[in-house]
Amino acid sequence: MKRVEMHNLSIAFEDEGEGNPVVMIHGYPLNRQIWRSQWERLADSARIIAPDLRNHGETTLHRKNKLNETIHNMELLADDIAQLLDALSISSPVVVNGLSMGGYAAFAFYRMYPDRVRGLILTATRARSDSEGEKENRIKAINIAQVQGVGAIVDSMLPRLLSPKTIKHKPDLVATIRQIMLSSSVEGVVGDLRGMMVRLDSIPHLSRIQIPVLILAGKDDQIIPMDEAQAMHDLIPDSRLEIIDDAGHLLNMEQPKMYNRIVREFIVSLE
Numbered sequence: 001m002k003r004v005e006m007h008n009l010s011i012a013f014e015d016e017g018e019g020n021p022v023v024m025i026h027g028y029p030l031n032r033q034i035w036r037s038q039w040e041r042l043a044d045s046a047r048i049i050a051p052d053l054r055n056h057g058e059t060t061l062h063r064k065n066k067l068n069e070t071i072h073n074m075e076l077l078a079d080d081i082a083q084l085l086d087a088l089s090i091s092s093p094v095v096v097n098g099l100s101m102g103g104y105a106a107f108a109f110y111r112m113y114p115d116r117v118r119g120l121i122l123t124a125t126r127a128r129s130d131s132e133g134e135k136e137n138r139i140k141a142i143n144i145a146q147v148q149g150v151g152a153i154v155d156s157m158l159p160r161l162l163s164p165k166t167i168k169h170k171p172d173l174v175a176t177i178r179q180i181m182l183s184s185s186v187e188g189v190v191g192d193l194r195g196m197m198v199r200l201d202s203i204p205h206l207s208r209i210q211i212p213v214l215i216l217a218g219k220d221d222q223i224i225p226m227d228e229a230q231a232m233h234d235l236i237p238d239s240r241l242e243i244i245d246d247a248g249h250l251l252n253m254e255q256p257k258m259y260n261r262i263v264r265e266f267i268v269s270l271e
């Protein structure tokens with residue numbers, strides 16, 4: 001693990017391999033550890049940079065915000081990534097890979113810094129913003145996290161995160177994911193939920209994306225169904241869609257070999 005100190009943020013991140021940088025942005029309520037199979041096995045093809053987002057994993061704020069003021073807008077997360085790249089003196093365009101909420105942040109990053117992106121990988125994510133019903137569910141989840149703690153969020157979310165086959169046959173992986181989720185702070189969970197709730201609709205931007213895009217989805221994803229991936233593929237001009245069998249929302253962990261093979265091919269094709 002490496003660390004850079006910024007104005008109000010101490011960012012923890014992995015930085016493995018050499019060559020073209022690929023920034024991997026984790027989802028909710030997770031941290032950089034979800035990308036272990038990527039930084040361990042793709043570092044021979046690219047420089048994998050996987051940060052913990054603010055209030056997640058080992059990334060901390062120097063001055064904590066009050067909980068009722070904590071909100072992780074996707075633009076704020078994108079700015080944190082830009083600052084990390086600045087601190088690493090990376091000014092040439094990078095590949096950005098976002099999983100779920102990380103994908104929402106990747107859209108914001110591309111909107112704000114189009115010249116800093118040479119390719120996008122959209123993993124288990126969607127372009128549209130929240131429906132009214134989804135916003136209500138976020139508010140309920142914020143209350144649950146504050147009153148009952150992060151464990152209650154994990155208990156309700158974990159069974160829907162993974163494919164039935166993963167749950168049945170990979171108990172060690174399920175335990176690892178549970179641990180990653182349980183290590184989330186209430187600030188992290190609440191900040192993400194508030195930020196996701198107000199995120200912009202990225203659908204109007206899809207047809208204007210001018211770089212190659214790889215869209216990956218797990219066939220058994222119950223959090224973001226596969227048709228959202230198809231919808232992005234239909235609208236993004238230079239996009240490729242890959243659906244992975246026996247994988248749910250965390251397809252990069254559930255089927256790392258297949259996932260890495262497809263991602264490697266995409267990264268190499270951009271060289």
Ligand code: MLT
Pocket residue numbers: 026027028029099100101102196223249
């Ligand atoms: C995620 O996995 O990052 C979130 O579940 C996405 C969401 O809730 O919209």
